[in-house]
Amino acid sequence: MNKLVSKNLVKGLPETRLSKDSLCPACEQGKMTRSSHPPRMDTNSKSPLDMIHMDLCGPTRTESLARKKYMLVLVDEFSRFTWLEFLRAKSDAADRIIAFIKRIQVLLGRRVKKLRSDNGTEFRNAKLQSFLEDVGISHNFSAVRTPQQNGVVERKNRTLVEAARSMMAHSGVPQSFWAEAVSTACYTQNRTLIVKRTGKTSYKMVEQRKPNIDYFRVFGCKCYVLNDRDDLGKFKPKSDESIFIGYSHNSKAYRVFNKRTRTILESSNVDFSETETYSVASPSNVNASFPELFTAPPSTDSSTNFSALDFLDLADYDLPTLTGPIVVPAHAGSTSTSVSSDAFVTEPSSSTSTNSVSPESTATPQPVLAPIPEEAPLPSPSSAQRTYAQVVREPRLEASPQNNLAAGSSSRNQQEVFAVRDENDATNNQQAYVTHPHTRKWTKDHPPSQIIGSPSQPVTTRSAKNVENLILFGGFLGEFEPSDVSQALTDPDWVLAMQEELAEFERNKVWRLVTRPWGKSIIGLKWIFRNKKDENDLIIRNKARLVAKGYRQQEGIDYDETFAPVARIEAIRIFLAYAAHKNMTVYQMDVKCAFLNGVLQEEVYVEQPKGFVDPRFPEHVYVLDKALYGLKQAPRAWRKEVTKVVNNGPRDDSDSSQHLGSTYETLTDYLLGVGYKKGTIDPTFFLKRSGKDLIIVQIYVDDIIFASTKPEMCQEFENTMKSLFKMSMMGELTFFLGLQVRQCPDGIFINQAKYVQDLLKRFDFGGSNSAATPMPRNFQLNADTSGKPVDQKTYRAIIGSLLYLTASRPDIVFSTGVCARFQCDPRDSHLSVVKRILGI
Numbered sequence: 053m054n055k056l057v058s059k060n061l062v063k064g065l066p067e068t069r070l071s072k073d074s075l076c077p078a079c080e081q082g083k084m085t086r087s088s089h090p091p092r093m094d095t096n097s098k099s100p101l102d103m104i105h106m107d108l109c110g111p112t113r114t115e116s117l118a119r120k121k122y123m124l125v126l127v128d129e130f131s132r133f134t135w136l137e138f139l140r141a142k143s144d145a146a147d148r149i150i151a152f153i154k155r156i157q158v159l160l161g162r163r164v165k166k167l168r169s170d171n172g173t174e175f176r177n178a179k180l181q182s183f184l185e186d187v188g189i190s191h192n193f194s195a196v197r198t199p200q201q202n203g204v205v206e207r208k209n210r211t212l213v214e215a216a217r218s219m220m221a222h223s224g225v226p227q228s229f230w231a232e233a234v235s236t237a238c239y240t241q242n243r244t245l246i247v248k249r250t251g252k253t254s255y256k257m258v259e260q261r262k263p264n265i266d267y268f269r270v271f272g273c274k275c276y277v278l279n280d281r282d283d284l285g286k287f288k289p290k291s292d293e294s295i296f297i298g299y300s301h302n303s304k305a306y307r308v309f310n311k312r313t314r315t316i317l318e319s320s321n322v323d324f325s326e327t328e329t330y331s332v333a334s335p336s337n338v339n340a341s342f343p344e345l346f347t348a349p350p351s352t353d354s355s356t357n358f359s360a361l362d363f364l365d366l367a368d369y370d371l372p373t374l375t376g377p378i379v380v381p382a383h384a385g386s387t388s389t390s391v392s393s394d395a396f397v398t399e400p401s402s403s404t405s406t407n408s409v410s411p412e413s414t415a416t417p418q419p420v421l422a423p424i425p426e427e428a429p430l431p432s433p434s435s436a437q438r439t440y441a442q443v444v445r446e447p448r449l450e451a452s453p454q455n456n457l458a459a460g461s462s463s464r465n466q467q468e469v470f471a472v473r474d475e476n477d478a479t480n481n482q483q484a485y486v487t488h489p490h491t492r493k494w495t496k497d498h499p500p501s502q503i504i505g506s507p508s509q510p511v512t513t514r515s516a517k518n519v520e521n522l523i524l525f526g527g528f529l530g531e532f533e534p535s536d537v538s539q540a541l542t543d544p545d546w547v548l549a550m551q552e553e554l555a556e557f558e559r560n561k562v563w564r565l566v567t568r569p570w571g572k573s574i575i576g577l578k579w580i581f582r583n584k585k586d587e588n589d590l591i592i593r594n595k596a597r598l599v600a601k602g603y604r605q606q607e608g609i610d611y612d613e614t615f616a617p618v619a620r621i622e623a624i625r626i627f628l629a630y631a632a633h634k635n636m637t638v639y640q641m642d643v644k645c646a647f648l649n650g651v652l653q654e655e656v657y658v659e660q661p662k663g664f665v666d667p668r669f670p671e672h673v674y675v676l677d678k679a680l681y682g683l684k685q686a687p688r689a690w691r692k693e694v695t696k697v698v699n700n701g702p703r704d705d706s707d708s709s710q711h712l713g714s715t716y717e718t719l720t721d722y723l724l725g726v727g728y729k730k731g732t733i734d735p736t737f738f739l740k741r742s743g744k745d746l747i748i749v750q751i752y753v754d755d756i757i758f759a760s761t762k763p764e765m766c767q768e769f770e771n772t773m774k775s776l777f778k779m780s781m782m783g784e785l786t787f788f789l790g791l792q793v794r795q796c797p798d799g800i801f802i803n804q805a806k807y808v809q810d811l812l813k814r815f816d817f818g819g820s821n822s823a824a825t826p827m828p829r830n831f832q833l834n835a836d837t838s839g840k841p842v843d844q845k846t847y848r849a850i851i852g853s854l855l856y857l858t859a860s861r862p863d864i865v866f867s868t869g870v871c872a873r874f875q876c877d878p879r880d881s882h883l884s885v886v887k888r889i890l891g892i
Contacts, residue, residue: 053065053070054069054070057069091203095129095130095249096129097128097129097130098130099130099162100128100130100131100133100160100162100257100258101128101130101156101157101160101162101163101164101165102129102130102165102166103128103129103130103165103166103167103168104126104127104128104129104164104166104167104168105126105127105129105167105168105169105202105204105205105208106124106125106126106127106149106167106168106169106175106205107124107125107169107170107202107205107206107209108122108123108124108125108139108142108145108172108174108175109122109123109124109125109209109213110122110123110139110142112230114227114228114230115228115532116138116228116229116230116231116232117228117229117231117232117316118138118231119140119532120138120139120140120231121139121140121141122138122139122140122141122142122144122145123136123137123138123139123231123234124136124137124138124139124145124148124149125205125208125209125212126149126152126205127204127205127208128254128258129168129204130257131247131254131257131258132204132208132245132247132254132257133242133254133255133257133258134208134212134238134241134242134254135152135156135238136212136234136235136238137152138231138235142172142173142174143174145174145175146174146175146177146179146180147179147816149167149175149180150179150180150183153183153187153189160258164189165189165190166189166190166191166192167184167189167190167191167192168191168192168193168194168202168204168205169191169192169193169194169202170193170194170199170202171193171194171196175191175193176193211241212234212237212238212241213234215237215240215241216230216233216234216236216237217233219233219236219237219271219272220233220272222270222271222272222329223270223271223272223273223295223329224272224329225272225295225297229297232297232298232307233271233297235298236271236297236298236299239298239299239301240265240268241254242254242255243255243263243265244263244265267299269296269306269324269326270296270324270326270329271296271297271298272295272296272297272329273295273296273324273325273326273327273328273329274293274294274295274296274324274325274328274329275293275294275295275296275306275308275322275323275324275325276291276292276293276294276322276323276325277291277292277294277308277310277317277319277321277322278290278291278319278321278322279291279292280321291323292310292311292312292313293311293312294308294309294310294311294317294322295308295309295311296308296322296324297309297316300318303318304320305318305319305320306318306319306320306322308322533581533582533583534546534581535581536579537579537662537663540579540581540596540663541663545594546581546594546596548594549581549594549595549596550579550596550598550663550664552596553596553597553598554598554661554664556778557598559778560678561677561678562676562677562678562680563658563674563675563676563677563678564674564675564677565660565666565669565672565673565674566657566672566673566674566675567672567673568657568671568672568673569657569673572655572657573657574657574658574659574673575600575601575602575656575657575658575659575683576600576601576658576659577598577599577600577601577658577659577660577661577662578598578599578600578601578682579596579597579598579599579661579662579663580596580597580598580599581594581595581596581597582595582597583595597681598661598680598681599680599681599682600658600680600681600682600683601682602682602683618736618752618753619734619736619737619750619751619752620734621789621856621859622859623731623734623736623737623750624750624752624757624788624789624791624859625802625859627737627748627750627757627759628793628800628802629800630748631748631759631800632799632800634759634761635761636748636759636760636761637759637784637795638757638758638759638784638785638793638795638800639757639758639759639766639770639781639782639783639784639785640755640756640757640782640783640784640785640786640788641755641756641758641770641773641779641780641781641782642754642755642756642779642780642782643754643756643773643777643778643779643780655675656675656676656680656683657673657674657675657676658673658674658676658680659673659674660672660673660674723738723749726740726772727740728740728749736750736751736752737749737750738750738751740765742762742765744761745760745761745762745765746760746761746765747759747760747761747762747765747766747769748760749769752788752789755788755789756773757785757788787806790804790806790807790856791803791804791807791859791860792804792805792806802859802860803860804857804859804860804861807856807857808857808890811853811857811890812890814853815846815849815850815853817887817890817891822891823888823891826863826864826866826867826868826888826889827866827867827870827885827888827889833870833871833873833874833881833882833885835874835877835879836879836880836881836882837879839879839880839881839882840879840880841877841878841879841880842878842879842880842882842883843878844875844876844877844878847875847878847882847883847886848875850886851868851871851872851875851886854868854871854886854889854890855868855872864889867885867889868889870885871885871886871889
């Protein structure tokens with residue numbers, strides 16, 4: 053306005069000079085913008101670790117090979133040196149930051165003075181703040197929704213991601229290799245990018261010496277790694293074709309993906325062909341570029357979760373003299389300076405691959421699987437069961453070629469499953485062999501005419517065949533567990549699992565679609581997605597369960613009685629001990645969707661399940677005729693599920709509604725009606741005698757274990773239960789209620805190794821030191837009023853878990869009982885004793 057008046061550019065304005073002496077509310081509301089943030093060329097940091105900038109990237113749409121979805125980036129303000137940590141969940145960030153600070157201070161001999169981050173909950177939490185206050189580190193935060201104030205690490209995020217994206221586009225590796233690409237980019241940039249303020253590289257500013265980069269190679273290029281682990285013979289290839297994916301951070305070696313063994317190795321004996329990559333036409337065409345990656349799960353003994361803490365150069369050592377190849381062993385819960393302990397896992401399923409970073413790969417890819425030969429069909433988990441008579445005649449330790457997958461793999465180690473090699477050809481397993489008579493004395497060589505199959509192919513053993521079938525079967529299962537329905541609906545494997553669940557609802561006539569009633573409480577539904585695993589932690593089934601939100605039920609209105617007896621762990625041990633004493637073989641079966649068989653006495657309404665709403669009646673609800681998982685009364689309703697008519701014989705499936713709709717008696721009444729006797733102390737134990745033979749049955753909700761001295765009685769019991777319910781026969785008992793069971797000719801042995809591993813992981817006790825005894829000799833544990841208090845809920849949960857562990861570890865009974873005395877006021881001294889028990 054002043055210019056218009058002073059320069060006389062318009063007519064009609066009074067010749068006055070305007071001044072701004074206050075804010076204009078209308079202008080502030082209509083014109084306000086963000087404040088500018090001019091770049092800073094100087095820095096307050098005078099040495100490394102004076103200030104570290106932090107940020108968390110993620111979640112990524114595609115999980116890494118180690119199932120990581122987050123990337124924690126830490127940048128030193130003075131040198132711009134960068135470290136990376138890959139996480140599976142945001143909640144892991146605090147622990148990783150604390151561990152990083154402890155390690156980096158020891159490595160560099162300096163103290164971290166300040167941290168800077170945004171206001172995310174992964175940085176602003178009580179655990180991290182308590183640690184920083186104890187060690188005297190200041191924590192500065194950027195303003196809310198102002199990433200410009202944390203620009204050092206925000207710009208580094210972009211630099212790393214752009215470099216990794218370019219490397220992957222050039223090499224054509226799958227999107228699941230993103231963590232390897234980002235780590236390699238970080239490793240390279242630390243040694244090559246120049247800090248403008250000093251004109252030096254970050255490595256030079258930290259290590260005070262020039263980096264040597266003559267060992268750098270092109271990411272994703274073809275390479276060959278020396279195979280000095282196998283007995284190759286005279287004329288087999290000495291090297292394996294591989295893919296270069298980075299540099300080792302805990303040894304002076306290269307990281308390569310071995311295409312033959314499908315493992316990630318660290319070796320110094322590598323030759324590179326840097327002009328060759330596996331990119332065919334475009335980065336989106338990775339399935340054609342890497343057919344081997346989709347024929348079986350990739351395996352590795354190391355992890356992608358590493359940082360750049362190791363500042364030593366490969367160039368400082370004579371690479372040809374180093375030993376290799378080196379396979380980094382994976383120990384659960386162990387930590388190291390630069391390599392995490394998480395083992396690599398299989399490629400994400402089709403839904404995970406759908407959510408790729410690249411726009412070209414958004415279409416759902418079809419899995420590329422090796423064709424299964426007709427002479428070696430893929431068995432299902434329960435398709436090839438041994439009969440009871442066969443089990444009695446055969447030694448228990450002898451492997452049967454007709455065993456099901458679960459039984460065939462029960463004694464296999466998980467590492468053996470992932471270490472299957474290509475030479476174990478599925479077509480090299482003949483079903484019938486003709487014995488050729490010997491025409492001369494035994495000799496090492498045989499005429500080609502007497503060799504069955506291809507002489508160039510090695511013999512496939514029965515053990516390797518079981519492992520190979522298990523891998524092929526696993527190729528049809530989804531590896532990840534969706535967190536919500538929207539994720540599950542993008543994966544055909546989980547869609548099929550949900551359809552199977554709803555098919556059970558239809559078969560059991562669980563509900564009816566009705567108009568929403570007025571004045572009635574409507575209970576919500578929720579999908580639960582879980583991968584069912586065996587005793588070796590291998591996925592055998594994708595299970596989708598539709599459950600009711602029972603916590604919304606009101607006692608007296610939605611339900612009355614809820615009690616249903618279950619077997620105690622002591623009863624299970626006595627059952628197994630008696631079976632071993634009588635030289636019985638114990639079998640296991642479970643009722644599919646058991647709770648869906650229980651009839652409800654109350655009137656219960658539920659919403660339509662998400663993803664499967666009837667388009668014609670979207671406002672309708674279901675009224676339940678049968679029980680549903682999650683309802684308070686579901687366990688008791690299941691116990692009342694066997695009808696009187698079953699005493700006259702198996703039901704007719706075509707008229708199942710009539711049988712299931714009649715008067716219901718308890719499962720106990722049925723078993724008593726056909727000659728079983730109920731246990732005097734344990735109401736879930738049943739016994740039936742037939743002359744000198746007997747059968748014993750133990751029921752735990754929908755899981756049933758049984759054994760008999762006469763195989764025909766087991767077969768009769770199985771047929772009877774299958775006539776009543778839809779059963780899943782699981783063969784010989786190998787895993788039950790956290791107990792790993794091994795049946796041998798000289799007895800039945802139980803252990804809880806998997807339970808212990810889950811326990812250590814649950815309470816984050818992976819680093820517990822081992823001890824020879826649960827408690828020191830003559831040790832007195834007393835109330836410690838001066839010690840640091842620990843969380844009562846956590847302490848009690850640990851004690852409860854240890855009490856369950858005593859089922860197979862009687863040596864910890866006394867020590868656990870002593871620690872249990874202090875559950876009202878647990879202290880740090882009591883927790884240390886508990887950790888000692890877990891460490892033995």
